[in-house]
Amino acid sequence: MTKDRSFTARAGFRLGHLPIAKKVGQQGFNHLLAILICLVMYAPVHLVVVNSLKDRTDARSMSIEHPTTLHWENYSTVIGRGKLEQAFLNSMLYSSGATLLATTLAAMAAYVMSRNKTRLNRFLYFFIIMGIAMPINFFTLTKVMQMTHLINTQIGIIILYAATQLPFNTLLIYGFVETLPRELDEAAIVDGAGPLRLFFRLIFPLLTPVLATAALLSFLDVWNNFIFPLYYLNDTSKWPMPLAVYNFFGQFESYWNLVSADIVLTVLPVIAIYLLGQRFIVSGMTAGAVKG
Amino acid sequence: MLHNKVYPFYFILGTLILYTVFFVLPAVMGLGYAFTDWNRYSTDVNYVGLDNFRTLMSSENNYTEYARNTFVFTLCTIVLKTILGLAFALLLHNGVKHLRSLYRLIIFLPAVLPMVVVGIIFHSVLNPRRGLLNESLRAAGLSGWTQQWLTNPKIALLSIIGVDTWKGAGYIMVILLAGLQTIPTEYYEAAQIDGANALARLRHLTIPLLRPALIVATVLNILYGLKIFDVVYVLTNGGPGYSTEVLYTAIFKEFSKGRYGVGTALSSLLFIVMVFIGYFVIRLMEQGRTND
Numbered sequence: 001m002t003k004d005r006s007f008t009a010r011a012g013f014r015l016g017h018l019p020i021a022k023k024v025g026q027q028g029f030n031h032l033l034a035i036l037i038c039l040v041m042y043a044p045v046h047l048v049v050v051n052s053l054k055d056r057t058d059a060r061s062m063s064i065e066h067p068t069t070l071h072w073e074n075y076s077t078v079i080g081r082g083k084l085e086q087a088f089l090n091s092m093l094y095s096s097g098a099t100l101l102a103t104t105l106a107a108m109a110a111y112v113m114s115r116n117k118t119r120l121n122r123f124l125y126f127f128i129i130m131g132i133a134m135p136i137n138f139f140t141l142t143k144v145m146q147m148t149h150l151i152n153t154q155i156g157i158i159i160l161y162a163a164t165q166l167p168f169n170t171l172l173i174y175g176f177v178e179t180l181p182r183e184l185d186e187a188a189i190v191d192g193a194g195p196l197r198l199f200f201r202l203i204f205p206l207l208t209p210v211l212a213t214a215a216l217l218s219f220l221d222v223w224n225n226f227i228f229p230l231y232y233l234n235d236t237s238k239w240p241m242p243l244a245v246y247n248f249f250g251q252f253e254s255y256w257n258l259v260s261a262d263i264v265l266t267v268l269p270v271i272a273i274y275l276l277g278q279r280f281i282v283s284g285m286t287a288g289a290v291k292g
Numbered sequence: 293m294l295h296n297k298v299y300p301f302y303f304i305l306g307t308l309i310l311y312t313v314f315f316v317l318p319a320v321m322g323l324g325y326a327f328t329d330w331n332r333y334s335t336d337v338n339y340v341g342l343d344n345f346r347t348l349m350s351s352e353n354n355y356t357e358y359a360r361n362t363f364v365f366t367l368c369t370i371v372l373k374t375i376l377g378l379a380f381a382l383l384l385h386n387g388v389k390h391l392r393s394l395y396r397l398i399i400f401l402p403a404v405l406p407m408v409v410v411g412i413i414f415h416s417v418l419n420p421r422r423g424l425l426n427e428s429l430r431a432a433g434l435s436g437w438t439q440q441w442l443t444n445p446k447i448a449l450l451s452i453i454g455v456d457t458w459k460g461a462g463y464i465m466v467i468l469l470a471g472l473q474t475i476p477t478e479y480y481e482a483a484q485i486d487g488a489n490a491l492a493r494l495r496h497l498t499i500p501l502l503r504p505a506l507i508v509a510t511v512l513n514i515l516y517g518l519k520i521f522d523v524v525y526v527l528t529n530g531g532p533g534y535s536t537e538v539l540y541t542a543i544f545k546e547f548s549k550g551r552y553g554v555g556t557a558l559s560s561l562l563f564i565v566m567v568f569i570g571y572f573v574i575r576l577m578e579q580g581r582t583n584d
Contacts, residue, residue: 130570
C-alpha cells in the first residue's frame with residue numbers, strides 16, 4: 001500500500017504531465033547520467049586492477065587498456081618484496097583488536113548511560129561524544145604514550161585506535177538502546193541475574209544490528225587509518241597495510257604494475273567488507289545526520 | 293538505589309578511562325605546553341608566554357597561509373560535495389526507477405577506500421604526461437585543458453580539492469538520500485496539484501525539508517576539512533613550495549622537526565575551534581533525536 005503510493009507520487013514528481021514517449025526518454029537520460037557518474041567513480045579502481053596484471057613497460061603509462069597477457073606473478077612479487085604478509089597480519093590484528101575493544105566497551109557504557117539517566121551519566125554521555133569533534137594533539141599524546149609505556153608497541157596502537165572509535169560507537173549504540181523496551185531488563189532482574197549476565201546474555205544479542213554497524217565502521221576506519229602508525233610506529237615490522245603500501249610506492253614508483261597489485265591487495269578486504277556489510281555501513285554513516 | 297545495582301557505574305569506566313587518557317588528557321596538557329619552549333632536543337621545558345603564538349602569527353612562518361589553504365580546502369569541498377551529493381541524491385531518489393541500489397553502491401565506493409590508496413592512484417591519474425586525465429582530455433580534443441595538475445602552484449590545491457570531492461561526494465549523497473526518504477510523498481502530491489514545477493518544488497519543498505540533513509552534512513564536512521591530512525600528504529606533501537600546505541601537514545612537519553611547543557600551540561588553537569563546532573553539532577544531533 002505505502003509502496004504503491006510512494007511510487008505514484010515519485011512518478012508524478014519525476015515526470016509531471018509529460019506524454020509517455022517523453023517519460024521513457026527522460027528515464028533513459030537519467031540512467032545514462034547515473035551510469036556516467038558511476039563510471040567516473042569506478043574508473044580509478046578499474047585502472048589499478050588492469051595495470052596490476054601488466055608487465056612493467058605496459059604499466060608505465062597506466063592506461064586503461066587491458067593487458068595483452070595476464071601477469072599474475074605481480075601479486076606474488078609484491079607480497080614478497082612489499083613484506084605484505086606481515087603488514088596484512090598487523091592490519092588484521094589492529095583492526096580486529098580495536099574493533100572488539102571499542103564495540104564492547106562502548107556498548108556497555110552506552111547501555112548504562114541510556115538506561116540510568118542520572119545527571120552525572122547524562123553529563124558523561126555528552127562528554128564522551130564530544131570526542132567525535134575533538135582533534136588529536138599528537139605532541140602531548142606522545143607524552144601520554146611514553147608515560148603509559150605504550151609507544152611503538154602493538155598493544156599501544158590497538159588501544160589508541162579503540163579510543164578513537166569509542167565516541168562515535170557510544171553515540172550510535174546509545175541511540176539504539178533507547179528503542180529497546182525496559183521491561184526486558186526488569187524480567188531478567190526478577191530472575192535474579194547479575195548486571196554482567198543480564199547484559200551479555202540478554203541485551204547484547206538484541207543489539208546485534210547496531211553492533212554490526214559499529215563494528216564494521218570501526219574496522220574500516222582502523223584499516224584505512226594512516227596517521228597513527230605514521231606518528232607512533234617507527235618499526236617497519238609493525239606497519240599496517242596503508243603505511244606499507246605508501247612506503248612501497250616510495251621505493252618502486254616506476255613499477256606501476258607492482259604498485260597497482262599492492263593497492264589491489266590493500267583494498268580487497270575493504271571492498272569485500274563493503275559489499276557484504278553495505279546495509280549496515282550506510283545506516284551507520286547516516287545515523288545522527290538524519291534523526292538518530 | 294536499585295538502579296545503580298542493575299546499571300552499575302563500572303560499565304562506563306572502560307570507555308571513560310580510555311577516552312579520558314588518550315583524548316582529553318593530551319588536549320588539556322596541550323593547553324599548558326602551548327606556552328612553553330618544549331622541544332625534542334632538550335629535557336628542560338620553560339614557560340615562554342605567548343612566544344609560540346607570536347611565531348604562528350608572524351609573517352615569516354607562513355602559518356597564516358596554511359590556515360588560508362585549509363580554509364579554502366574546507367570551503368570548496370563543502371560547496372562541491374554538497375552540490376554534487378544533492379544532485380546525485382535527487383537523481384537516484386526521483387530520477388530512476390530501477391538499479392537505484394546498484395548506482396548507490398558504486399557512487400559510494402570511493403568513500404570506503406583508504407585515502408592513501410586514493411592519493412597514490414591519483415598520482416598516476418594526474419600525471420601531466422601520461423596520466424589518465426590529460427590523456428582523456430587529449431583524446432577528447434581538449435588539449436588546451438591539460439594541466440600540470442600537481443606541480444603548478446596555482447592549480448595544485450584545486451587538484452587536491454577535486455580528488456577529495458571525488459572521494460567524498462558519495463558520502464554526502466548517502467546522507468541526503470536518507471534525508472529525502474523521510475520527506476512524506478504527500479507533500480509532493482499537494483505541490484503537484486498546486487501546479488508547482490520541478491524547480492519550485494526543489495526550492496520550496498525539498499531543500500527546506502532537507503535542512504537538518506544538510507546542516508549536519510556541512511558540519512561534518514567542516515570538521516573533516518579542518519583536520520585534512522592524508523590526501524595532501526600523499527599527493528603533494530604541501531608543495532610545490534608551500535602552496536598546498538595545510539594545518540595538519542604543517543603540524544606533522546613541526547613534529548618531525550621536534551618543535552613540540554609551536555606544534556602544540558597550533559593543535560590547541562584547533563582544539564578550541566573544533567570543540568566549539570562540536571558542541572554545536574552534538575546539540576543538533578541530539579535535538580533531531582528528541583524531536584523524532
